[in-house]
Amino acid sequence: MPGSHLPGAQASPEPxxxxxxxxxxxxxxxxxxAPRAAGPAExxxxxxxxxxxxxxxxxxxxxxxxALATVDKI
Structure with a gap:
């Protein structure tokens, strides 16, 4: 199953x-x-x-x- 090698992967993942x-x-x-504009002191x-x-x-x-790890590949 894709993603089964990932840490915390479930044996039977929920769809x-x-x-x-x-x-x-x-x-x-x-x-x-929004990203902040920075001055030299920041x-x-x-x-x-x-x-x-x-x-x-x-x-x-x-x-x-x-999510991708739960999708069956055909």
């Missing part, structure tokens, strides 16, 4: 629900908000914002990978 997946990804992407804050945004995008990616 992918497109509406649930879209809602989860939309919720995560809504957390991104480089640490911008670095933290980039790290936060990368974490959110990684979570959205994980949702999509998990």
């Amino acid at each position: 992918a629900d497109p509406n649930r997946i879209k809602a989860q990804v939309d919720e995560l992407l809504a957390e991104l908000g 480089s640490t804050e911008v670095g933290a914002d980039i790290t936060r945004r990368a974490r959110i995008l990684e979570q959205a990616h994980d949702v999509l990978v998990d």
Whole structure:
């Protein structure tokens, strides 16, 4: 089964629900908000914002990978 090699993969995954997946990804992407413009004194804050945004995008990616792992390939 695709994705069975991933950590935390379930033995019998629940089928992918497109509406649930879209809602989860939309919720995560809504957390991104607009990127902030940075001045010279804000480089640490911008670095933290980039790290936060990368974490959110990684979570959205994980949702999509998990969904793909539940789809049977014919």
